[in-house]
Amino acid sequence: MAEVLTHTTQATASHPEELNYLNENRGLKSWLFTVDHKRIGVMYFWTIMLMFFIGGVLALVLRTELLTPKQTIVDAATYNQLFTLHGAIMTFMVLVPLIPATLGNFAMPIMLGAKDVAFPRLNLASYYVYVCGAIMAVSAILGGGLDTGWTFYTPYSSTTGGGVSVMTMAAFVLGFSSILTGVNFIATIHKLRAPGMTWYNMPLFIWGMYATSVIQVLATPVIGITMVLLLMERLFQIGIFDANLGGDPVLFQHFFWFYSHPVVYIMILPGMAIISEVIPTFSQKPIFGYKPIAWSSVGIAVVGFLVWGHHMFVSGQSEFAAAVFSFITFLVAIPSGVKIWNWMATMYRGSISLKAPMLYAISFLLLFGIGGLTGLFLGTLAVDVHLHDTYFVVAHFHYVMMGGTLIAFFAGVHYWWPKMFGRMYNETWAAIACLLVFLGFNGTFLPQFILGSRGMPRRYYNYLDQFQFLHVSSTIGSYVLGVGLIMMAVVLIAPLMRKRYDAPSNPWGGASLEWTVSSPAPTHNFHHDPVVTHGPYDYKAARAAEKAGSHA
Amino acid sequence: MSDIAMPSGGAHDHGHAHDHPKFLQHHFHSAKQQFEASKLGMWLFLVTEILLFSGLFLAYFMLQARHPEAFISAHHHLDRTMGLVNTVVLLISSFTMVMAVQSAALSRTKATLAYLYVTLGLGGTFMVIKYFEYMHKIHDGLLPGNLYSYAGASVPGEYLFFSMYFVMTGIHGIHILAGMGVIAYLIYRTHKGDYSSAYYTPVDLTGLYWHLVDLIWIYLFPLLYLVS
Amino acid sequence: MSHQEHNAALSSHHEENHVHDHTKYYIATIAALFVLTAITVGAAQIHFGSNFVNLMIAMAIATVKATLVALFFMHLRWEKGMNAIVFLSSIFFVGVFMVFTFLDIESRVTIEAATAEDGSVAGVAPQDMPLYVKAPAQAGEGEAHANGAGAETKAEGEAKPEGEAKH
Numbered sequence: 001m002a003e004v005l006t007h008t009t010q011a012t013a014s015h016p017e018e019l020n021y022l023n024e025n026r027g028l029k030s031w032l033f034t035v036d037h038k039r040i041g042v043m044y045f046w047t048i049m050l051m052f053f054i055g056g057v058l059a060l061v062l063r064t065e066l067l068t069p070k071q072t073i074v075d076a077a078t079y080n081q082l083f084t085l086h087g088a089i090m091t092f093m094v095l096v097p098l099i100p101a102t103l104g105n106f107a108m109p110i111m112l113g114a115k116d117v118a119f120p121r122l123n124l125a126s127y128y129v130y131v132c133g134a135i136m137a138v139s140a141i142l143g144g145g146l147d148t149g150w151t152f153y154t155p156y157s158s159t160t161g162g163g164v165s166v167m168t169m170a171a172f173v174l175g176f177s178s179i180l181t182g183v184n185f186i187a188t189i190h191k192l193r194a195p196g197m198t199w200y201n202m203p204l205f206i207w208g209m210y211a212t213s214v215i216q217v218l219a220t221p222v223i224g225i226t227m228v229l230l231l232m233e234r235l236f237q238i239g240i241f242d243a244n245l246g247g248d249p250v251l252f253q254h255f256f257w258f259y260s261h262p263v264v265y266i267m268i269l270p271g272m273a274i275i276s277e278v279i280p281t282f283s284q285k286p287i288f289g290y291k292p293i294a295w296s297s298v299g300i301a302v303v304g305f306l307v308w309g310h311h312m313f314v315s316g317q318s319e320f321a322a323a324v325f326s327f328i329t330f331l332v333a334i335p336s337g338v339k340i341w342n343w344m345a346t347m348y349r350g351s352i353s354l355k356a357p358m359l360y361a362i363s364f365l366l367l368f369g370i371g372g373l374t375g376l377f378l379g380t381l382a383v384d385v386h387l388h389d390t391y392f393v394v395a396h397f398h399y400v401m402m403g404g405t406l407i408a409f410f411a412g413v414h415y416w417w418p419k420m421f422g423r424m425y426n427e428t429w430a431a432i433a434c435l436l437v438f439l440g441f442n443g444t445f446l447p448q449f450i451l452g453s454r455g456m457p458r459r460y461y462n463y464l465d466q467f468q469f470l471h472v473s474s475t476i477g478s479y480v481l482g483v484g485l486i487m488m489a490v491v492l493i494a495p496l497m498r499k500r501y502d503a504p505s506n507p508w509g510g511a512s513l514e515w516t517v518s519s520p521a522p523t524h525n526f527h528h529d530p531v532v533t534h535g536p537y538d539y540k541a542a543r544a545a546e547k548a549g550s551h552a
Numbered sequence: 553m554s555d556i557a558m559p560s561g562g563a564h565d566h567g568h569a570h571d572h573p574k575f576l577q578h579h580f581h582s583a584k585q586q587f588e589a590s591k592l593g594m595w596l597f598l599v600t601e602i603l604l605f606s607g608l609f610l611a612y613f614m615l616q617a618r619h620p621e622a623f624i625s626a627h628h629h630l631d632r633t634m635g636l637v638n639t640v641v642l643l644i645s646s647f648t649m650v651m652a653v654q655s656a657a658l659s660r661t662k663a664t665l666a667y668l669y670v671t672l673g674l675g676g677t678f679m680v681i682k683y684f685e686y687m688h689k690i691h692d693g694l695l696p697g698n699l700y701s702y703a704g705a706s707v708p709g710e711y712l713f714f715s716m717y718f719v720m721t722g723i724h725g726i727h728i729l730a731g732m733g734v735i736a737y738l739i740y741r742t743h744k745g746d747y748s749s750a751y752y753t754p755v756d757l758t759g760l761y762w763h764l765v766d767l768i769w770i771y772l773f774p775l776l777y778l779v780s
Numbered sequence: 781m782s783h784q785e786h787n788a789a790l791s792s793h794h795e796e797n798h799v800h801d802h803t804k805y806y807i808a809t810i811a812a813l814f815v816l817t818a819i820t821v822g823a824a825q826i827h828f829g830s831n832f833v834n835l836m837i838a839m840a841i842a843t844v845k846a847t848l849v850a851l852f853f854m855h856l857r858w859e860k861g862m863n864a865i866v867f868l869s870s871i872f873f874v875g876v877f878m879v880f881t882f883l884d885i886e887s888r889v890t891i892e893a894a895t896a897e898d899g900s901v902a903g904v905a906p907q908d909m910p911l912y913v914k915a916p917a918q919a920g921e922g923e924a925h926a927n928g929a930g931a932e933t934k935a936e937g938e939a940k941p942e943g944e945a946k947h
Contacts, residue, residue: 238715
């Protein structure tokens, strides 16, 4: 395998200044008015990373406040604003668009053998809609402030002052961006596959993006109407969510969670989709159980719509409904389990290469495993009564959203970085950064399971003395995590300072279509329409094709 | 660089830029593929509209279930005749819209224009009738939420009905106005001669949207005006 | 006009777009829609037992009308299945949304219903209840009973421990 890689490196190094999507058209306007999915993906990438940085800084401030049981650096009202912002930014502005809009936009059309997504102008529009929504959200924060928690529960959110009204509109706008991406991807996957690429011949990344897009299209409008109704309630007291006016605050929660539960699957399915690419490639072995993994994505998408009430076990929802939701929640864990077993089976007796993408992927297996399993504790109705609104919940969702989605995202970024920017990063430092992230993450959130099960409530800025040790551990972990993330950023950005695009077309020995084009990708993806002759995990055939192709 | 295989026929090779119609975008192989992708995209957008309105219907059902007498009493204030006329107006506009789409598909420009103008006019008629209905309510103080100021005898909680009435018909009305805007644009493009059997996608997609807005009214009308 | 001819000429090189004249179907559909509208109005005058049944009948007739619009005006009758699948799946999820929410709303037990004669609520004796929950009889005349539903939800809302009131 090493000889094949060297062979490829030689072949591409003979054309160092070939035009690609980065250098073919220059100038700010060529970026701002681009309809190239790759450039749109890159613009999304930097914008979302900026929001991630802001959300991360907020988290570090929160953790610093929690170093002591009483007030440390901020007062209670400020603390409420901080966790609201951290949550709103991380969910709406980072995690929802994260993988679809960045890596999905960049890689998916190439993987399909297409020249672009189905609706390129709509794609650009989705980016600008996102930027508008983000600006509106920032205005809400700077204008009136927001302390309702990212969940906006009524009647507090329908009666309190501050920037809630503007924030509801920001969320509506951001939702639109998500919908446009979803519509685009579904049409692209249905209509723009290369000849020879049947549904069962697509990389599993595409199946994951498809399932994600279905959820985006079906669920997002409901948060849209929820925000509209909340705005109406604030402006006109229409009486829908406020019990004093004849409405039902639990109805708000039904509306909110009908979207917000599927949204967590919008977050995790693309992450799982990346893992389905990274693990086989770095095991040089076809994925185990292609069809079960493909259909489990669809299964998660569908069943994920049936469980939202598990966020409402103690809200005043009826016991009967709670029991039904709890039962179905157990079912939704099954397809996720299928994936984990299949990924592990893929690695078994594979030729494992522990490069950075694989290190993150293996971290994902452990961290998402913990996150997913702790979800079952919370899905158990009787147990949730004690764990609801404690740090156990906080730990659970950070394990799945950060330990799951974000770690998978990092795996995907390290995987496709050469294709996006044409340079390789330093493997050793990337591995060190991964280790710091892994240790820091566990250091931050593992203690929180214990805190929660011992009764530490979430969203509290002060606490009983007995919790201090675990809080301090968690905060120290968060600092390590922060250092690790910054190191990772430096590792990835440093090579971008080099002028030469010296990355090979296929540094990892991948078998899907994006590895057959140069790094960075050419502007139109393919010079001639590709015809698919082998499956996306047929590494043997891919190596043979590469050998044959390099003689041309 | 290195592709997996070179296709044998030239059918997919669009290297020469001027050989294909203006409207065919470079990433599509054929007009048919582009047309079908556009329609699928439109249907997906309609799905989002359906889910959007479903929240409103659910809220209405829930409030009605909790305040049945208030809702029964409140809906008597609605003018059934105006509602019925509006229903008929929208149904006819759906007919004229689909005839416009068909005319464009059959390259009958004059007919397309005629049907589009009538559809636009009917949409306007709907909004005018709506305007009169709203004026009547405003005059009586039958308004949503904290604007409610009806002085006559009423069951407590009637304002909840009007909250939902205005939010639902209001959002529906905004959709009608947006549709009218797009139809006006289609009229302009049709005058320019941009649509024919080769390419009438925008007319088709607008038609789908217009029919959905009609569909929503088909449910709104009995719910708000008729159920007692 | 030249655009049209140009495009039509070019498209003939690609594939023939056979567009059929479906006018008679459209006319039949609009006629049926008028009839169904009349039936809707008529059915609203008749009382079929309860409000719920009246509502269901009105919705059923509306669904027939909607099906006609979707099948004929929106062309699903003459197209491949995918668009119809997309449309129907949205209906399915709307159904899920409504059914599950109503499952909750209709199966709630109000505090009044759960209060026994001795003042215990759902089996909890009055002296064992946390201080902030008052049985309706003890609540006093402060509760506005303008809408009965409001009072129940308020009482249920108060049953949550203080920490959670923070949302």
